Amino acid sequence: MRHRWWLPVVATCLALVWASSPGSSPAWAQGGSWSLRAPYPAAVNEVAVVGVGNKIHVLGGSVLGVAGPYHEVYDPETDKWSARAMLPRGLDHIGAAVANGKIYSIGGFVGSVHRDAQNAVYEYDSASDTWRILPGMKAGRASVGVAVIGGKVHAIGGRNADGQTIATHEAFDLATNSWRELAPLQKARDHAAVVATDGRIHVIGGRFGPPADKTNMHDVYDPANNSWSAAPAMPTARSGLAATLYKDLVVVLGGELPPSTFSQNEAYDPKTKSWRALTPMPAGRHGTGAAAVNGALYIVAGSLRPGSAGVTNEVLVFTLP
Amino acid sequence: MPARLNEVTVAAVAGKLHVMGGSVLGFTGPYHVQYDPSNDSWRPRAPVPRSLDHIGSVELNGKIYLIGGFVGGGVHRDGQNTAFEYDPASDTWRILAPMKAGRASVGVVALDGKIHAIGGRSPDNNVTVATHEVYDPATNSWKELAPLPKARDHAAAGVMDGKIYFAGGRFGPSTDRTGMLDIYDPKANTWTSGPPMPTARSGLAGTVYKGVFMVLGGEMPPTGTNPENEAFDPKANAWRTLAPMPAGRHATQAAVLGDSVYLAAGSLRPGSGQVTDQTIVFTMP
Numbered sequence: 078m079r080h081r082w083w084l085p086v087v088a089t090c091l092a093l094v095w096a097s098s099p100g101s102s103p104a105w106a107q108g109g110s111w112s113l114r115a116p117y118p119a120a121v122n123e124v125a126v127v128g129v130g131n132k133i134h135v136l137g138g139s140v141l142g143v144a145g146p147y148h149e150v151y152d153p154e155t156d157k158w159s160a161r162a163m164l165p166r167g168l169d170h171i172g173a174a175v176a177n178g179k180i181y182s183i184g185g186f187v188g189s190v191h192r193d194a195q196n197a198v199y200e201y202d203s204a205s206d207t208w209r210i211l212p213g214m215k216a217g218r219a220s221v222g223v224a225v226i227g228g229k230v231h232a233i234g235g236r237n238a239d240g241q242t243i244a245t246h247e248a249f250d251l252a253t254n255s256w257r258e259l260a261p262l263q264k265a266r267d268h269a270a271v272v273a274t275d276g277r278i279h280v281i282g283g284r285f286g287p288p289a290d291k292t293n294m295h296d297v298y299d300p301a302n303n304s305w306s307a308a309p310a311m312p313t314a315r316s317g318l319a320a321t322l323y324k325d326l327v328v329v330l331g332g333e334l335p336p337s338t339f340s341q342n343e344a345y346d347p348k349t350k351s352w353r354a355l356t357p358m359p360a361g362r363h364g365t366g367a368a369a370v371n372g373a374l375y376i377v378a379g380s381l382r383p384g385s386a387g388v389t390n391e392v393l394v395f396t397l398p
Numbered sequence: 399m400p401a402r403l404n405e406v407t408v409a410a411v412a413g414k415l416h417v418m419g420g421s422v423l424g425f426t427g428p429y430h431v432q433y434d435p436s437n438d439s440w441r442p443r444a445p446v447p448r449s450l451d452h453i454g455s456v457e458l459n460g461k462i463y464l465i466g467g468f469v470g471g472g473v474h475r476d477g478q479n480t481a482f483e484y485d486p487a488s489d490t491w492r493i494l495a496p497m498k499a500g501r502a503s504v505g506v507v508a509l510d511g512k513i514h515a516i517g518g519r520s521p522d523n524n525v526t527v528a529t530h531e532v533y534d535p536a537t538n539s540w541k542e543l544a545p546l547p548k549a550r551d552h553a554a555a556g557v558m559d560g561k562i563y564f565a566g567g568r569f570g571p572s573t574d575r576t577g578m579l580d581i582y583d584p585k586a587n588t589w590t591s592g593p594p595m596p597t598a599r600s601g602l603a604g605t606v607y608k609g610v611f612m613v614l615g616g617e618m619p620p621t622g623t624n625p626e627n628e629a630f631d632p633k634a635n636a637w638r639t640l641a642p643m644p645a646g647r648h649a650t651q652a653a654v655l656g657d658s659v660y661l662a663a664g665s666l667r668p669g670s671g672q673v674t675d676q677t678i679v680f681t682m683p
């Protein structure tokens with residue numbers, strides 16, 4: 078491919094245009110575009126979304142307040158959904174991540190709203206379409222942030238079985254099949270965005286208690302010294318947001334309350350240690366998840382309005398040039 | 399409806415429509431949602447005591463009775479003998495005495511203060527049953543009555559003028575459907591046959607509305623679902639054709655609320671094809 082020497086020049090010009098008229102920035106100046114794909118076969122709220130092997134898996138979630146073991150896979154090449162082996166139990170607000178080609182499902186509530194958080198940990202092998210039950214966390218929690226670095230699955234924050242947010246940070250070692258406790262979050266919270274990049278974990282936004290008690294905090298975990306440090310805050314404070322690493326950016330999307338749901342699409346660039354606003358979603362939503370495969374970012378299901386209102390089967394795809 | 403549900407049961411009580419059980423993405427859940435026609439809105443209600451689909455249900459004396467059902471995780475798996483009672487005033491469920499054996503896609507009606515559970519499919523998916531049991535809420539006990547002349551399930555049932563009407567259904571696989579109409583007389587504890595339903599089908603919804611026994615929808619794999627809306631008039635001892643539904647569907651049920659017949663959820667195509675969240679209303683002068 079030819080080296081596009083002119084790209085940084087154009088980007089700089091665009092940035093200047095945008096900076097000079099922040100009140101009327103056109104979509105193209107903010108970057109990226111949205112379109113719809115084949116809808117999820119059901120409208121489900123509070124799902125987990127992960128990408129593995131160029132496919133998007135959607136796990137758990139609730140329908141009419143019932144948390145189910147729902148599991149479907151999307152193939153971007155054929156734009157089709159198909160059923161996969163159900164989760165070992167019905168859960169919503171699961172935290173999920175991928176390591177070594179396998180999906181790890183961590184925690185979750187048994188039903189709406191935020192009921193009876195579980196310590197359940199499951200591993201999914203897409204080659205055999207089977208689930209394996211792994212050792213549980215030390216206590217139940219859900220809406221927990223999950224990210225993988227150095228062969229360990231980190232479970233950060235969340236809400237316990239009593240409905241209180243927690244600062245707990247445990248890591249599951251895939252080599253030893255065991256959990257170990259690490260430095261807790263500086264402030265207990267859940268419904269946050271948790272993404273790993275460059276050997277560090279970013280914990281962004283979330284809530285300290287009720288849905289309206291949201292934050293823009295951005296904490297970064299460094300496994301080398303088992304410590305947390307503060308990073309530039311997210312521009313728009315929110316919780317119940319979706320997040321993924323996409324084109325080396327930590328992209329955080331949507332969220333809820335107050336007054337409604339957020340359509341914001343903001344990205345943190347770890348190289349420049351700065352935030353940029355990307356093209357917002359066509360409509361605000363929460364209770365969804367994000368994953369990137371094949372150069373595109375996918376958002377599946379969730380709710381267009383706070384709580385369990387306006388549950389959707391929409392599948393959105395976002396691409397940055 | 400706020401969700402797409404397949405193989406639900408539908409009942410009306412205290413001026414509201416209840417949709418219970420069913421499956422989503424192959425998972426059978428204790429779903430329970432209530433529709434209020436006065437403000438055209440839905441809200442969740444206490445989940446069914448266990449996750450079941452293909453439940454039979456009926457309203458009696460201000461309560462809803464749920465009978466049998468499959469556990470899910472596959473097609474027609476492990477029919478249960480469970481019976482539950484729902485009290486809309488307290489939004490609570492009570493577990494009742496079970497039937498003598500597990501079954502699902504059973505026809506359930508109320509007659510003379512008792513709940514009749516007729517036909518269905520046994521825990522062995524290949525076997526339909528002719529079993530007819532009656533539940534007495536006063537004694538919380540079941541008693542066996544005259545079985546159906548021919549074992550079947552996925553049929554429609556209703557009560558008119560002190561008699562039970564049991565129409566359509568299937569004897570085995572979903573293609574093995576029938577238009578049979580059987581009429582049960584509780585005084586003699588006997589079944590007699592009536593004129594067959596014009597369009598043989600199974601997986602249909604049935605309810606009694608304005609003096610006729612209405613049967614709606616159903617499936618006829620592999621080609622599609624039935625939009626047919628036919629009604630048996632006991633006075634004329636004949637079937638009438640009513641306005642068909644906007645689209646064929648099965649796996650839903652019908653209930654009368656106020657001056658109208660309501661159907662909610664189900665599938666527009668056979669099996670679990672195109673599961674719908676539609677609520678449709680039928681009215682007749």
